[in-house]
Amino acid sequence: xxxxxxxxxxxxRIVLAENPKNTRKLYxxxxxxxxxxxxxxxxxxxxxKEGFNTTDRLEEADLVLVNTCSIRDKAEQTVRKRLEKYxxxxxxxxxxKVGVLGCMAERLKSKFLEEEKIVxxxxxxxxxxxxxxxxxxxxxxxNAVNVIxxxxxxxxxxxxxxxxxxxxxxxxxxxxxxxxxxxFCVVPFTRGRERSRDPQSILEEIQELVDKNYKEVxxxxxxxxxxxxxxxxxxxxxxxASEMQKATAVDFAKLLDMVAIKFPKLRLRFSTSNPQDxxxxxxxxxxxxxxxxxxxHLPVQSGSDRILKEMNRLHTREEYFRLIDKIREIIPDCGIxxxxxxxxxxxxxxxxxxxxxxxxxxxxxFGYMFSYSERPGTMAxxxxxxxxxxxxxxxRLAEIIALQLEHSAYRTKAQLNKVKEVxxxxxxxxxxxHWKGRTSENTVVVFPKENYQPGDFVNVKILDCTSATLxxxxxxxxxxx
Numbered sequence: 001x002x003x004x005x006x007x008x009x010x011x012x013r014i015v016l017a018e019n020p021k022n023t024r025k026l027y028x029x030x031x032x033x034x035x036x037x038x039x040x041x042x043x044x045x046x047x048x049k050e051g052f053n054t055t056d057r058l059e060e061a062d063l064v065l066v067n068t069c070s071i072r073d074k075a076e077q078t079v080r081k082r083l084e085k086y087x088x089x090x091x092x093x094x095x096x097k098v099g100v101l102g103c104m105a106e107r108l109k110s111k112f113l114e115e116e117k118i119v120x121x122x123x124x125x126x127x128x129x130x131x132x133x134x135x136x137x138x139x140x141x142x143n144a145v146n147v148i149x150x151x152x153x154x155x156x157x158x159x160x161x162x163x164x165x166x167x168x169x170x171x172x173x174x175x176x177x178x179x180x181x182x183x184f185c186v187v188p189f190t191r192g193r194e195r196s197r198d199p200q201s202i203l204e205e206i207q208e209l210v211d212k213n214y215k216e217v218x219x220x221x222x223x224x225x226x227x228x229x230x231x232x233x234x235x236x237x238x239x240x241a242s243e244m245q246k247a248t249a250v251d252f253a254k255l256l257d258m259v260a261i262k263f264p265k266l267r268l269r270f271s272t273s274n275p276q277d278x279x280x281x282x283x284x285x286x287x288x289x290x291x292x293x294x295x296x297h298l299p300v301q302s303g304s305d306r307i308l309k310e311m312n313r314l315h316t317r318e319e320y321f322r323l324i325d326k327i328r329e330i331i332p333d334c335g336i337x338x339x340x341x342x343x344x345x346x347x348x349x350x351x352x353x354x355x356x357x358x359x360x361x362x363x364x365x366f367g368y369m370f371s372y373s374e375r376p377g378t379m380a381x382x383x384x385x386x387x388x389x390x391x392x393x394x395x396r397l398a399e400i401i402a403l404q405l406e407h408s409a410y411r412t413k414a415q416l417n418k419v420k421e422v423x424x425x426x427x428x429x430x431x432x433x434h435w436k437g438r439t440s441e442n443t444v445v446v447f448p449k450e451n452y453q454p455g456d457f458v459n460v461k462i463l464d465c466t467s468a469t470l471x472x473x474x475x476x477x478x479x480x481x
Contacts, residue, residue, distance in 0.1 A: 018053045026052040027061035031079055032069025034220055034271065036102055038171040040067045043101065043128050050132050058089055063097050063135075068104035079104060083118050097138050099123060103186065107377055109145055120144065125191050126176070166426055168455050170214050172205055173197065174255065175221030179236055180274060183312045183379040184301075184341065184372065187222055194235040196227045199250045199258060206263060215423055215455050216267035219259070224270045225277035227252040253281040260289035265480060267423060268292045269442075272299060275323055276314040283330040291480075294331050295442040298323070299339035303358030304351035307344050312379070317358060324362050335411075335441030338367040340400055343393030345372070345384040352396050356403055363407040365443065366468065371397045409467035412443065416462055420445065420470070421478045424456045445470040457481050 099121035127146035137144035428434040457480035
């Protein structure tokens with residue numbers, strides 16, 4: 001659950017400009033978090049060199065890939081329905097090959113390939129460079145599988161094709177895997193141990209984006225605050241590094257500083273942060289650089305110390321409060337969002353009330369809230385009974401959402417009559433005459449188009465708001481243009 005899942009993007013696919021030399025068609029859909037969408041860009045880049053152009057017409061595809069998520073049962077059920085659709089089309093186009101990528105791959109490889117026989121290829125998140133070999137296998141009529149988790153792979157040498165993009169915002173992965181064994185989460189089992197990417201390759205990828213006139217980059221990882229580059233290798237092996245490696249190591253604060261200094265006109269965001277790993281030096285870097293956005297996604301999952309311990313979260317309620325206080329002190333206008341789970345095993349009404357009281361203390365700008373669903377392979381599934389009745393989960397989740405809506409309205413109302421810098425991202429969904437964009441604090445703003453264009457930084461005076469959106473009028477270009 002430590003991953004932001006944007007429901008509006010689920011199943012998204014796009015057609016890129018065709019390479020006339022390529023003769024085969026690739027149809028790729030992505031589900032889950034930002035990391036999966038970034039991985040799909042890596043896959044598209046690899047397959048472009050193998051003769052594939054992308055298509056959004058399933059019926060004409062030679063290869064159909066679905067990049068999957070195991071974080072919630074709903075995501076898995078959606079993928080299964082899509083696989084049924086693919087196979088219905090495949091009956092009319094026997095040459096079509098179907099593959100599953102990502103987090104469901106390792107866990108369900110035998111079921112997909114051998115028991116249900118619904119796919120030709122299963123590829124784990126660390127095996128995308130093996131796609132040319134796997135394609136040869138399925139072209140020769142054999143099923144293909146590679147779900148081996150790597151201790152080194154970061155795809156730092158792959159320049160991703162930008163899918164699902166407006167040409168303004170881009171995702172840049174800086175870590176892969178995760179060492180935090182939260183009992184509700186499958187990520188350590190599906191994506192492996194944590195390793196960080198060479199900062200030079202990160203800077204080179206961002207330079208390519210700047211050269212293409214991108215205006216905002218999000219540095220992405222399961223837990224960005226624990227980024228640590230010391231020449232390669234797992235985060236957990238840092239204590240075995242040489243004195244020289246330790247002395248020249250780059251942590252997340254240093255990486256932020258490097259990127260912000262090198263690209264002063266580029267807006268920078270990062271996600272996701274873990275409370276146990278977010279240190280004051282990172283906050284100081286956000287405060288130091290005008291181009292690092294004043295926004296932190298800081299999942300807490302529960303406000304109860306007892307439940308946090310059951311979840312194997314390595315922070316307490318009081319430690320979380322202290323971190324929030326430190327953020328407010330160093331970055332006074334910082335936008336903060338949350339992840340919250342309702343109905344974790346053994347959660348009592350008192351635990352639930354602790355969650356609500358924590359929310360009242362923080363008053364988050366917005367959040368990602370779910371009722372607990374047992375995920376096979378996690379420690380919670382193996383060792384804990386899912387004992388909170390479904391109606392109780394739904395009622396508690398509804399109370400969490402209602403309180404968050406109240407706090408979101410409180411945060412947006414506080415912006416009235418202020419002038420905010422907005423990066424224009426595209427046309428508003430509700431009005432062709434209005435642009436939409438986001439503030440540094442990650443709040444959506446809509447305003448009349450006038451003569452502004454996507455990619456412009458515009459100062460907007462906020463005149464009205466809803467619980468989620470600011471409404472204003474432009475007062476001119478910001479200094480960032």
